[in-house]
Amino acid sequence: MSSLFAFPGQGAQQVGMLHQLPPDAAASLNEASDVLGEDVLVLDSEEALQSTRAVQLCLLVAGVSCARLLLERSPEPDYVAGLSIGAYAAAVIAGSLDFSDALRLVALRGELMQRAYPQGFGMTAILGLDQATVERLLAAAEGPVYLANINAENQLVIAGSETAMAAVAERARGLGAGVAKRLAMSVPSHCELMNEPARELAAAFAGVELRRPAIRYLSGTTARPVFDPERLRDDLAFNMCRVIDWHGTLRTAYERGVRLHIELPPGAVLSGLARRVFDQGTVIAFQGARLDTLDALLREEVSRTR
Known part of the structure; x- marks a missing residue:
């Protein structure tokens, strides 16, 4: 038996998602603000979230900060996966991508996507x-x-x-x-209309260090594990112009023995999708759950594998 941290994509955003994080998330919020040179909490308003850049940054910060809180007290998951922009948070938690680099890349990603298709x-x-x-x-x-x-x-x-x-x-x-x-999406993601922004993002990725995942990383596009840093670079840079096969990703996780699916904030959209695949096991969202409950579930999965 094993566990999965799942990170949601654009469309899951909620106004106030950063303001509602546990107090212990302040360190990650401050780190993000320092890297970006702006207060990330300002991005978390109804007006600001009309911007693709703001939405994607808030999703990254929410996912990473809450996963870090859980990992401070709990065993690591066996797998991580993210839907679209969620893949960046997954790569950070897998130990493959520095949070600071992820923040800069995601800010650029959102700007490139918005610039390519500002309306219509x-x-x-x-x-x-x-x-x-x-x-x-x-x-x-x-x-x-x-x-x-x-x-x-x-x-x-x-x-x-x-x-x-x-x-x-x-x-x-x-x-x-x-x-x-x-959907609450102002850009046409995951199709060939995003080919050019993806190429521009890939150029920015060229100077970023990526490492072999310390936690197994499942690609949301190929629905397969990615181990090689260069393949991971390609997976992250080009996922905006590739079809997302989240159903296949969940099936791969289940077939590999995952029986605990924990969805990181915001929301519980991925949990609803996971329940269709996880006939056996536990599906739970961080948002609305107690940290000690999540900790106990992770420890139980670890004990089962011994």
């Missing part, structure tokens, strides 16, 4: 149709629109222009989709 694009969730049906709708669509996330067998996300997404959503409802909902 985004992402839409479609629930209730399988992947093959959605892909047929995309193939017949007029305008740029692509498959972006495979979150579950019948929970998919598309990315593209507002008009193209709206047309696909309407056709999806006609085929029985229970939900076809525009």
